[in-house]
Amino acid sequence: xxxxxxxxxxxxxxxxxxxxxxxxxxxxxxxxxxxxxxxxxxxxxxxxxxxxxxxxxxxxxxxxxxxxxxxxxxxxxxxxxxxxxxxxxxxxxxxx
Numbered sequence: 271x272x273x274x275x276x277x278x279x280x281x282x283x284x285x286x287x288x289x290x291x292x293x294x295x296x297x298x299x300x301x302x303x304x305x306x307x308x309x310x311x312x313x314x315x316x317x318x319x320x321x322x323x324x325x326x327x328x329x330x331x332x333x334x335x336x337x338x339x340x341x342x343x344x345x346x347x348x349x350x351x352x353x354x355x356x357x358x359x360x361x362x363x364x365x366x
Contacts, residue, residue, distance in 0.1 A: 295321060325350060339364040 272286035285300030293309035303323040311317050311331070318330040331344045340363050347356040 291316065295319075326352065339366075 271289065272284065274282065274284040276282045283300070285298055285304075287296050287298045287306045289296060289306070289308040291308050291310050293307050295305040295307045298304035298306050298320075301322075305321050307319045307321075309317050314334045314336070316332045318328075318332070319326055320328040320330070326348055328348065329346045331346075333342045334340070335342070340361060343360040343362070345356075345358045345360070346354055349355045
């Protein structure tokens with residue numbers, strides 16, 4: 271996975287990680303102290319767990335619709351004690 275962006279000032283940023291969808295944490299390049307684990311929940315859903323400096327900071331559940339045209343994401347943010355501080359949702363729809 272590689273994520274690249276350019277902000278309004280023209281500054282670019284890139285980061286990424288490799289995954290085998292096995293739940294093992296792997297280093298995130300471009301983000302010091304970060305690692306990520308990705309695993310299948312079922313045939314349409316994955317769980318992404320992000321850590322910074324060894325502490326889980328976010329869990330993302332991605333679920334693909336049965337028709338394959340929509341991805342539903344649930345983002346769960348955690349504090350230093352592992353308590354949920356925020357939950358947000360995003361829906362991505364494929365344009366045909």
